[in-house]
Amino acid sequence: MCAWVRQADIDEGREPGVTMDEHAEVIELRRELRVAKMEIEILKRAAAFFARENILPKGSTPSSPAGGDLPVATCCRVMRVSTCGFYPWNTQPCSDRDYDDAVLTNTIVDIHRMSRRSYGAPRVHAELRLDLDTFCSRNVSNG
Secondary structure (H helix, E strand, C coil), X not given: CHHHHHHHHHHHCCCCCCCHHHHHHHHHHHHHHHHHHHHHHHHHHHHHHHCCCCCCCCXXXXXXXXXXXXXXXXXXXXXXXXXXXXXXXXXXXXXXXXXXXXXXXXXXXXXXXXXXXXXXXXHHHHHHHHHCCXXXXXXXXXX
């Protein structure tokens, strides 16, 4: 009872302290800060996931862009993707074309690395055609 009386005095301005309205505002601001930090972490992880040099098709990597410790609903909201569309997309197998494109991308990255990052598109294309006998005209420019 004494605590209620003291809080009433604080709320009415007779005693110094934090009013109930200020306390509620602090709680709300802390919640908003926690959500904002989580959204920033999701965006950082998504940027790192999509910026990797070796691009693998979906289903071939064990972790999602957000990792396993963030809520899927929050990740979908931040990335502006519906959860009802994310789950079927995530569980469907990789198509043959996606797999072939990922293998070709990895091969291109490997050739570029083996050349100490000096080969451009024409040389990489020539390497693909000569060494690997790969048909890649739709994916790599002819220079």
